[in-house]
Amino acid sequence: MNFRLIVFAAFLLGTVSCIDQDQTQEVILVQNKEAIEKYLLEKPITSVKEYKEEEEGFYMFWQVARDSTALSVVRGDTVRVNYTGRLLSDQVFDTSIEQVAKDNGIFNSTRKYEPLKFRPGFNFAIVGFEFAISLMREGEKATVIFPSRLGYGTSSSGPVPANAPLIFELDLIKVTKVPQN
Numbered sequence: 802m803n804f805r806l807i808v809f810a811a812f813l814l815g816t817v818s819c820i821d822q823d824q825t826q827e828v829i830l831v832q833n834k835e836a837i838e839k840y841l842l843e844k845p846i847t848s849v850k851e852y853k854e855e856e857e858g859f860y861m862f863w864q865v866a867r868d869s870t871a872l873s874v875v876r877g878d879t880v881r882v883n884y885t886g887r888l889l890s891d892q893v894f895d896t897s898i899e900q901v902a903k904d905n906g907i908f909n910s911t912r913k914y915e916p917l918k919f920r921p922g923f924n925f926a927i928v929g930f931e932f933a934i935s936l937m938r939e940g941e942k943a944t945v946i947f948p949s950r951l952g953y954g955t956s957s958s959g960p961v962p963a964n965a966p967l968i969f970e971l972d973l974i975k976v977t978k979v980p981q982n
Contacts, residue, residue, distance in 0.1 A: 826950065829948075829949060829950070829955075829964050830858065830948055830950060832964075833858055833948035833949055833950075833964070833966045834855075834858035834948060836889055836966055837858050837860065837889070837946050837947075837948065837966050840889045840946070840966075841860065841946070846862040846944050847862075847864070848862035848863050848864060848943075848944075849863050849864065849865070849866050850862075850863040850866045851863070852936060857947075857948070857951070858947060858948040858966070859929065859932070859945070859946075859947045859948075859951065860945070860946045860947070861933055861936060861943055861944070861945045861946075862943060862944045862945075863937075863941055863942065863943040864942045864943065864944065865940065865941055865942040865943075866938075866941055867938045867939065867940050867941050869938075871938035871939050871940055871941070872938060872939040872976040872978065873937075873938050873939075873976070874921055874934055874935050874937060874938075874973075874976055875921075875978075875979070876921055876922030876923075876979075877920060877921075877922060877923075877979035878920065878921065878976055878977060878978055878979050879918060879919070879920050879976075879977040879979075880918070880919060880920075880921060880934055880973060880975065880976055880977075881916040881917070881918050881973075881974045881975040881977075882897075882916055882917050882934060882971055882972060882973050882974060883897045883898055883916045883917075883971075883972040883974060884896065884897050884917060884930070884969050884970065884971050884972070885897075885898060885901050885969065885970045886961075886967060886968070886969050887967070887968040887969075887970075888960075888961065888965055888966075888967070888968070889965075889966055889968065892905075892960070893905035893907060894907070894959065894960045894961050895907070895959075896914075897914060897915060897916055897917050898914060899914035902914060907960075916972075916974050916975075921934055921935055927951070927952055927953070927967070928951045928952075929945065929947035929948075929951030929952055929967065929969075930945070930952075930967075930969055930971075932947075932951070933945035933947075933969065933971060934971065934973065937971065937973045938973070938976075939973055939974075939975060939976040940973065940974075941972075941973050942970070942971065942972045942973075943970075943971050944968065944969070944970050944971070945968070945969050945971060946966065946967070946968045947966065947967060948966050949963070949964045949965050949966055949967070951967075952965065952966070952967040953965070953967075
């Protein structure tokens with residue numbers, strides 16, 4: 802009896818270890834893309850300009866766009882951006898704006914609410930967020946939606962569950978150009 806149990810447990814462990822991680826990621830991507838497309842059908846986003854990478858499930862909608870004379874972002878520049886992060890359920894999970902935090906029950910009195918300052922191209926945690934910023938110009942506002950593999954992936958982070966597509970409302974306030982050699 803115990804021998805059968807051991808053989809069954811070994812079979813289960815062998816089956817689990819044979820799961821193709823790439824195939825699993827592909828299944829998650831397909832599920833994320835379907836959820837994003839459903840969201841966009843149910844809640845279309847008004848925009849003046851759009852960018853889509855449908856194969857990747859990346860969608861960006863500008864509410865305010867600037868002409869080509871506005872400063873663009875390149876690797877090494879320093880940017881300041883206000884943001885609000887949401888799940889497809891529209892639950893706000895993070896923001897740089899104090900009033901948005903208060904309105905959505907996530908206010909933290911020990912946190913300093915101010916535009917996020919970072920240098921694109923230097924290990925920012927959320928790839929989809931950074932990519933969206935790279936497409937923007939100073940003074941632009943946009944909403945970006947992307948699958949979990951461009952967000953937190955298979956890890957959870959606070960109120961963000963594993964494999965969750967993300968939505969960010971972005972306001973690129975300032976671009977400080979990297980000094981040229």
